Amino acid sequence: QENYWIKPDSLFKFVQPTASVQFWGAYSSGEKAQFAANGPLEAAQDRMSFMLRRARFGFKGKPYKRVSYVLTVQLDNLGKDKLSSVRGATNTGTLGILDAFVTTRVTNNEMAFITVGYLQPQISRECITGDINVNSLDKSVSQTYIRQHMDGKNYGRAAGLNVGGTKTKGNFSLTYNAGIFNNMTTAADTKNFPESSGKNWSPLMVERIALTFGDPEKKTYSINYETNNFFNKRNGITIAGFSSQQGGTDIFSNSHINGFDVLLNFKNLNLDGEWAWLDRTKEGTSTHAQTGHIRAGYNLIVADKYFLEPCFMITDYSGDAAGQFTGRDRLYDAGVNWYLNQRNFKISVHYIAQEGAGVNGYTDGVTFKKGNFLGAALVVIM
């Protein structure tokens, strides 16, 4: 082979199909909606709703020694009843792109990688952890507010370029990421410019630095995090700070996020949480919001046969009256996970209670108000 062609990696790894599914049965109660034009909020009948809460397939590969890629398609919320108490959109049977990025290793070690494509900016831990891996029934609601504030999209993905790396020395690890992205939701006229920064433009910058004491979370660098339960194999704590900044656009003069997150795994205990401050200025007026969650799970091995994890989570959001999402939104999750094959095969039963006021993901005071639900979940990752 000529010297100017780089050597491909093992052919077998070029294109590997991937698939995963998170099926839910959710029994909702107390959901309210506006059924008559200009009418009051009325109760929807309690109901069972089956759904593919999340289902994904795609491809990944490592065509060259220093080049890998991920492409993931989602068909989330298929079958979900709009009047169930589960948050999120409904789906009539369509597919969408979740991830599509290429990562290149710059250095011989794990200290510098460049990732380009359509990806999750590296912000809070909940935002960058795989959607069906968390130990609560669903991901914390706080991540949706962070993503919306950062780049205007519930899925949080944006096109851009991220530089990151990781270094472990003894009981101490450091991981950093910094990226520049498009925010395609800042046009004043979103009808005629639906996928655009608008007449004015500023880049979106996103950063995250994580310090670990004890066992590292990962031995190799990647921009996706797998789980917050290490099945009693990790004793360590990771504390991270994250932020995002964007300057002037059609709809704000600047927009910021600042926050931190913590993950502690010690013997049977899995404890994590995060808090973020969401700030925005327009025409000299600043609006502020805060959001976060705390979550605890405890691994129980019953009769050497069942790996169970009782788990509890509180999520919270509060925002100024002048902001995009106002008032309060709180969600409680209590339940048990049964892991049959670590994170790859899981059955869960959780109860979700929700409360709040204002205009946010819980209610807009006029057209909807979420109820509570009992949810059973099956997760299979292929």
Added chain:
Amino acid sequence: QENYWIKPDSLFKFVQPTASVQFWGAYSSGEKAQFAANGPLEAAQDRMSFMLRRARFGFKGKPYKRVSYVLTVQLDNLGKDKLSSVRGATNTGTLGILDAFVTTRVTNNEMAFITVGYLQPQISRECITGDINVNSLDKSVSQTYIRQHMDGKNYGRAAGLNVGGTKTKGNFSLTYNAGIFNNMTTAADTKNFPESSGKNWSPLMVERIALTFGDPEKKTYSINYETNNFFNKRNGITIAGFSSQQGGTDIFSNSHINGFDVLLNFKNLNLDGEWAWLDRTKEGTSTHAQTGHIRAGYNLIVADKYFLEPCFMITDYSGDAAGQFTGRDRLYDAGVNWYLNQRNFKISVHYIAQEGAGVNGYTDGVTFKKGNFLGAALVVIM
């Protein structure tokens, strides 16, 4: 490995890609449409239309000994001319989800399986047979009416949970299925609640029981049926009864289907048919409809080289004037199939004649009236 982790099945089987294509060239004549606003039905010029009548790809796998899954994406009707005489929607190049389900075997034998996800409720045989496997050019029109009546969708799929199993003893086999599903098309206000049961909710229940005398259809349980031609290898008859029930929703107080189907394979003969009664009550008023088909094929092996099957089918629908689909709709199909590699590679030429009146899949009396067509088909299943 720890005792509490279940053992994965052969790695190779985790994610297997699948693909199939049914290409048609259809020469239509006699198609009519309303070309001018409030104008009469006028003849569209006779025309050739090429189309991917059905094209699917996806993944299937068996990650654990008792767990398997199927995920199928469809891109049906790509290239289809809206004014060809072929029924069904047109497609501008988009994809949709067809199937996405996980099946778990509960017992050590084939007697109990639970399937969850987005799947075809187990109702009439024509509804649960793979779309490109039947020996008529297209599936019977009756299945569309059954699916529409059952869960309001032409594709028939719904999110839910099905329990089923099969047992063979000597010359006798029994297969049963019973499921509970969401019907996401019963909101009074479908504009604001497009994917919802509406203010009121009732579960959709669907059942099917099949008895076989002689050779069984399948040795292992699954919710998809492959073909009604067994290529002279099966001598047996299967008779099934099926039904669906749903109680009060925004748009009806109850909705039912009752029906039966028969498949006879004896030497060279392939004979099948089904009949279903579709009933619905709203505010004390009942509406009734009936639909079904009968179809016969005869396998001919010519010069030990060509496996041909001349085939004939009649489908019929008749509905009350007060129902969703009214009047009569009849379709005749006569043609020949040439099987090059059993069901996996097939070339067919059929002539389709259609007639009817009222408001249904054949005509609405105002905007369209289907013509006849000569169709040539190529089927390749990978």
Added chain:
Amino acid sequence: QENYWIKPDSLFKFVQPTASVQFWGAYSSGEKAQFAANGPLEAAQDRMSFMLRRARFGFKGKPYKRVSYVLTVQLDNLGKDKLSSVRGATNTGTLGILDAFVTTRVTNNEMAFITVGYLQPQISRECITGDINVNSLDKSVSQTYIRQHMDGKNYGRAAGLNVGGTKTKGNFSLTYNAGIFNNMTTAADTKNFPESSGKNWSPLMVERIALTFGDPEKKTYSINYETNNFFNKRNGITIAGFSSQQGGTDIFSNSHINGFDVLLNFKNLNLDGEWAWLDRTKEGTSTHAQTGHIRAGYNLIVADKYFLEPCFMITDYSGDAAGQFTGRDRLYDAGVNWYLNQRNFKISVHYIAQEGAGVNGYTDGVTFKKGNFLGAALVVIM
């Protein structure tokens, strides 16, 4: 096995996943748009836009000795800012079908193949070359005008049937293709008949004949062309003539394309170009347009380590005032490609300058006028 079943080819080749990605970072300047209703063209702020200019995945296989298929899904322009100077649509995260066809070899040699499905009609070389393989940053704009004129779609694909083949004898090769297709964009009333030929119908016929002197382009027949750079391995010239014809429809009485293209590879030089005349008649009035490009690249191997290709392209369009696209549209591309693993791994930096007037892809005089941009590209084909 019975004699009437044809023998499957190697099982391994049934379904092979494929994937490719073309990531761009484009810094735009001088882009203009109409921001206020009925307002003038105003400058959009200069901006960086990251995008998956093209990203594709799919499956291909060869289930039988004489039967192969290709299925490709695209998620192009993901992340693209509508106000960047890069042409083409934006994408909110959806997928679409690009190719879905089956090819059967009729003869024992390469002289006759039938391809059916959804495919690119075999017209100009730029139209039938893989989208991310050309040596300019993007494909020539001329191909978009040719595709639009031929079948009304920017992607150019249509459902139909193509017959083609190739024959090499010594230093001389001949390749031919002729196809019949649906044109689904000729209805007078595109709102009510969005995917239809309309009330009237004519088939679309497309032909191409190519003569090669010297080294052939391909040893085996296929309808997709890979690249115009053979990395110093080919000394040959290919000259092709192409045409398309369509008779009366709702929107024209006839429509034609006539053109030619040339590809010369000689030692380090890669030179190609094409020119096409686009004609249409309606109610006795004829409209005419012309479009084409010329492009030159020169392969440089630096220090036996870097395979570089400086490249320059001019594209041009001019059309009658009465036509679909009027006035002039010209684009200049100058840049350098760095090939790391032939066409499969490429990094490029190009500058694109655009100018024109009228109503076309460059401007409509009222709502948009394209600027210039500096683009960096990463191409990885798996």
